[in-house]
Amino acid sequence: MNITQLKNYFSSVERWPDSIRFDDCSTTNKVKQTVNSHISILEANSGKPRFEPYYNRLMKVFGIMNTGEPNIQDFLKQSKPIK
Secondary structure, eight states, rough: HHHHHHHHHHHHHOSSEEEOOSSSOOEEHHHHHHHHHHHHHHHTTTTTTGGHHHHHHHHHHHHHHSSSSSOOOHHHHHHHOOO
């Protein structure tokens, strides 16, 4: 999934969760703001490996919102990095 596909998906979301818990140590509040800022960062830094954690976090949000499961490592391995 590329940044355009993620952007299209997230722009169609009508009801955002208040927060998302990724694991025992990581939670994000204001999910919509987090997603929008990550998309902006990725668009400004397309293809730069240093910004891959932003992409991975968006993929986790995508996975959690679609499956409810925070552990989506197999899904991340199948997805292609941003270009």
